Amino acid sequence: MTQTQFTPRVFSGIQPSGGLTLGNYLGAMKRFVDMQGPEFETIYCMVDLHAITVWQDPAALSHNTRELCAGYIAAGIDPEQSILFNQSQVPEHAQLAWIFNCVARMGWMQRMTQWKDKAGKNTQNASLGLFAYPALMAADILIYHATHVPVGEDQKQHLELTRDIAIKFNNDFGVDFFPVTEPVIEGAATRVMSLRDGSKKMSKSDPSDMSRINMTDDADTIAKKIRKAKTDPDALPSEVDGLEDRPEARNLVNIYAALSDSSAAQVLAEVGGKQFGEFKPMLAELAVEKLSPISSEMARLMGEQSEIDQILARGAEKARAIAAPILKQTYEIVGMVGAASR
Numbered sequence: 039m040t041q042t043q044f045t046p047r048v049f050s051g052i053q054p055s056g057g058l059t060l061g062n063y064l065g066a067m068k069r070f071v072d073m074q075g076p077e078f079e080t081i082y083c084m085v086d087l088h089a090i091t092v093w094q095d096p097a098a099l100s101h102n103t104r105e106l107c108a109g110y111i112a113a114g115i116d117p118e119q120s121i122l123f124n125q126s127q128v129p130e131h132a133q134l135a136w137i138f139n140c141v142a143r144m145g146w147m148q149r150m151t152q153w154k155d156k157a158g159k160n161t162q163n164a165s166l167g168l169f170a171y172p173a174l175m176a177a178d179i180l181i182y183h184a185t186h187v188p189v190g191e192d193q194k195q196h197l198e199l200t201r202d203i204a205i206k207f208n209n210d211f212g213v214d215f216f217p218v219t220e221p222v223i224e225g226a227a228t229r230v231m232s233l234r235d236g237s238k239k240m241s242k243s244d245p246s247d248m249s250r251i252n253m254t255d256d257a258d259t260i261a262k263k264i265r266k267a268k269t270d271p272d273a274l275p276s277e278v279d280g281l282e283d284r285p286e287a288r289n290l291v292n293i294y295a296a297l298s299d300s301s302a303a304q305v306l307a308e309v310g311g312k313q314f315g316e317f318k319p320m321l322a323e324l325a326v327e328k329l330s331p332i333s334s335e336m337a338r339l340m341g342e343q344s345e346i347d348q349i350l351a352r353g354a355e356k357a358r359a360i361a362a363p364i365l366k367q368t369y370e371i372v373g374m375v376g377a378a379s380r
């Protein structure tokens with residue numbers, strides 16, 4: 039079957055589950071900003087329905103959704119150019135997710151490493167929503183016929199599943215309706231690691247706040263966390279090969295590269311031979327220079343709650359204008375009576 043030409047369209051999302059980290063910024067948000075431009079239509083979402091697959095305090099969820107919206111804008115997402123909205127306000131996501139729950143197989147979901155990690159040993163007590171999480175994620179993407187999805191490395195398996203769902207739907211119904219989406223996992227920081235343990239991902243759920251840089255950290259805190267970051271006693275190598283088996287060194291070099299829009303090789307060409315005592319202050323200075331304007335703009339926007347709510351409402355309207363006709367066509371393909379005349 040020939041693949042239809044789809045409009046080049048980017049979709050991605052972040053959970054408003056509190057505490058945006060440097061990992062979210064470098065692995066996702068900064069890339070979202072880079073993809074804004076004439077080449078793509080860009081749609082960015084606060085995935086509040088995904089967030090509630092684990093318990094969220096209602097007041098905190100509202101606060102975190104607005105703070106994430108402020109983060110997107112402070113990082114450089116222009117709400118005039120990109121569509122910016124929260125997932126629950128576009129009901130077509132949940133409606134398409136139900137169809138995909140009936141396309142995807144239990145076995146596919148059981149293989150997801152995020153399910154295994156998040157559900158832990160007591161899977162019987164995990165929410166049904168957590169199990170079905172990847173089908174909702176596929177719906178987020180495919181309800182816009184998105185062609186490109188920028189994410190960090192940890193989302194690769196979910197995007198492969200999205201492709202499997204699109205292919206199975208197309209095959210089951212004998213159509214060429216959903217695009218087979220391209221994951222965009224690129225740049226120096228697709229997997230930012232913990233500052234305390236180079237084998238663990240930097241995460242908002244790590245019990246140690248010293249393991250991560252939060253987008254709301256002030257300059258002193260950022261500098262302190264970098265100063266205290268775990269390293270090894272050797273000097274930095276001049277080439278990337280020299281970072282093998284040195285996960286903490288590699289992580290700091292990658293962070294430097296991503297913040298300065300360069301590559302690990304370029305950074306090492308500049309700093310190779312330096313001790314961490316010299317490199318860490320350079321990194322701290324760069325991090326503060328790049329992150330402080332974002333955190334102060336976030337704080338300013340958080341004082342303008344009605345502006346944020348208006349941006350989200352307008353974004354949801356624009357998103358629905360794309361999503362509703364695609365849901366209607368999906369219902370028609372599946373054979374739901376009444377869909378065609380609505």
Ligand code: TYM
Pocket residue numbers: 049050051052053054061062063064065066067085088174175178179187188189190191192193196227228229230231239240241
């Ligand atoms: P979430 O909220 O966990 O993460 C949001 C984005 O941040 C990236 N990320 C990282 N990148 C590099 N290093 C890290 N340490 C790091 N930590 C997080 C994630 O890869 C992600 O891109 N399931 C998604 C949310 C989602 C979504 C979607 C994404 C829902 N529907 C549709 C794309 C398309 C998630 O867990 O986000």
